[in-house]
Amino acid sequence: MHSRLFQILAFASVAAIGATLPAAARDFTVVAGGGSFQALQKEVFFAPFAKDAGVPVVDDSWDNGIGILRAKAAMPDGGWDVIQVESEEQQIGCDEGLFVELDTSRLPPASALVPGSLSHCGVGAIIYNFVLGYDATALKTAPKDWKDFFDLQAFPGKRALRGSPKGNLEIALMADGVAPKDVYATLSTDAGVERAFAKLDSIKSSLIFWKSGAQPIQMLSSGEVTMTTSYNGRVTNAVRNDKKNFGLVWNQSLQTVDSWVIMKNSPFVDLAYRFLKDYQKPERQKLLPAGQPIGITSLAALKEIDPSVLTDLPTSPANAANVLQLDDRFWVDNTDALTARWAAWSGQ
Amino acid sequence: MHPHETWRAIRGYALVIPVLAMLLVTFVVPLLEVVRTSVTDDEMQASLPNVAAALRPWDGQSVVPAEASQALLLDLPAAAPQKLAALGRRLSYEDPKANSLLRLTAQRLKSGATNLAEIDGRWAQPGTWQMLKRAAGPYSSFYLLGAFDLRRDFGNGVKDSYETGGLYRNILLRTFVIAFLTTVCALVLAFPLCFFISQSSSVIQRGAVLIIMLPFWTSIIVRTTAWIVLLQDRGVINQLLEASGLINRPLPLLHNRFAVIVVLTHVMLPFLALPLLASMRAVDHRLTDAAASLGAGPLRAFWSAYLPQILPGLAAGAMLVFVLTLGFYVTPALVGGPADQTIGAYISLFTTGTGNWGLASALGLVLTVSTALLLALRQTLTGFAKDQGAADR
Known part of the structure; x- marks a missing residue:
């Protein structure tokens, strides 16, 4: 009788210890930007990857911000393995040692990828633009650049901007007549920052701010705003799928690359490398633009894209004629000070 | 007190131990941690320890001590990039250009340069060293003052951080x-x-x-x-x-x-x-x-x-x-x-x-x-x- 009880207790304690072992505690976790694009990523990449590798893949989503990555990196295991980060998050996180510094021999060669896709700690996931999106029903004439975005007389109605300085200061300077190539030289001076905020001040009473990428389209749809900054894919989707009468302006749009990074404290580094490599397979990447109007990083896949689809892509020559590349180095050095400045300005 | 009553009293207190433990873990400890984080200012201590030590005795107004620039020549090329990035971030709260100043100076020192003022004129300005002194840590009132839109101004007590008024x-x-x-x-x-x-x-x-x-x-x-x-x-x-x-x-x-x-x-x-x-x-x-x-x-x-x-x-x-x-x-x-x-x-x-x-x-x-x-x-x-x-x- 006693020995039976002992057996049960021994079994129970072994089971309890087994349940707390870290390796068994969670599955490989991929974190991306959420929304319909992540649903597509899941279909095109995550699910086939899980099948090929024979492991469960959990996909989580986040709203970006280096702070949460620092918090995750400060834990023994933050629960995230591979994350789609914005370009300056890649730079900061890499500087601070939050991510694995990539061994390029374990990745596809740089010659197979769109230039700029490979960075010290990241491999390009998507190329996309912040564009001016507008409600073509509410506006009698179509806006053609950021100058029009700041013209309250000719283009009445409220406007929405992302509630953080990145991109908005560049937009304000271009609206004030600075050529795209001179934007960062201007913004690197105190006078340039003042000029950008003064320009934003001129339409402040007509501005509202968005936080997550779904909001701009929702604000356009509800009539809350007539113009907004938005990711190009969200506007094209609203036109394509929801038959909205919206337009978008490629001229002076801001281009950026999101990268996949591996958290340094990930217990799945080998699997993560495999994920990064598999993501660049042309046969998978070519499926993306048909579902979502987004720039892809595999050169071989880009050649196979249908011309009718190409017109909605940031990588089409016509759309890429006059765009500004977001400058990571600038944002790495200025992100904290300008975020505080932005908080002060927007809260006044 | 009767032993029986003592036992009852102990049992009574024992019943509230879980509540006290929960309060300690979910309230007292995090609150103390928040207090600690709000006064911790140790990025320079971790990345440029000799500079921090040289700046601490300085009053912030007289001539910048020569030991400080000597220590910088020693510390900056040796600092781990990760810790330097953390210091750059801390300094960028005061001046966005401080991060690139640190990074570029470290690069130039590594490639053989030895004259700080030649590398960047800002090293000859006392304002740069005052900013470093404010970050010399390991504890400071920087963040608490910052929460009231104030910062330390050497010789003049504290002053407003924003000319436009309080944030x-x-x-x-x-x-x-x-x-x-x-x-x-x-x-x-x-x-x-x-x-x-x-x-x-x-x-x-x-x-x-x-x-x-x-x-x-x-x-x-x-x-x-x-x-x-x-x-x-x-x-x-x-x-x-x-x-x-x-x-x-x-x-x-x-x-x-x-x-x-x-x-x-x-x-x-x-x-x-x-x-x-x-x-x-x-x-x-x-x-x-x-x-x-x-x-x-x-x-x-x-x-x-x-x-x-x-x-x-x-x-x-x-x-x-x-x-x-x-x-x-x-x-x-x-x-x-x-x-x-x-x-x-x-x-x-x-x-x-x-x-x-x-x-x-x-x-x-x-x-x-x-x-x-x-x-x-x-x-x-x-x-x-x-x-x-x-x-x-």
């Missing part, structure tokens, strides 16, 4: 104003509602409590989003008003202070209504009857016999609403404009957005301490009122 001071004041207005609006709505319910039959009472509780069980995001549908330019209210011809352009109902107060009042109402209703139901009506029979008019009877009986429930509910609203930021973020964001939004921004945990902790501490002071003030005032009441009798 966080204004946000803190705004947070208290929003919490106060929400509490007043909730009181105005809850008082007649609870009075009506407490006078009704038990069937109506049960139904009414259910109606108060139903939204309480719904997610705050859902309730707030429902208000967006009602208040937006092409929302239900504006479309009804336009269809009826009362207005010809939409009223600005969303993304302003009005929307924040309306939605917060709705979200917070149950926290006030439930304790208030409980105390109204417990009112001894013989006292109001007695007051009336002794010649008091309805107002006097209400003031002297009814109000004192419900005051505990009223005060508890109002305080609950006030304190909860102070820390609330989801609703203002969704329905408010940039000038309606509460301090919680900035604590969240600096915690998960930019990772400035020092400032986030300092702001959190300021909010916690000011709330605690307010609660203590209330306690003193009610204690005073009770004493006064006793003296009257």
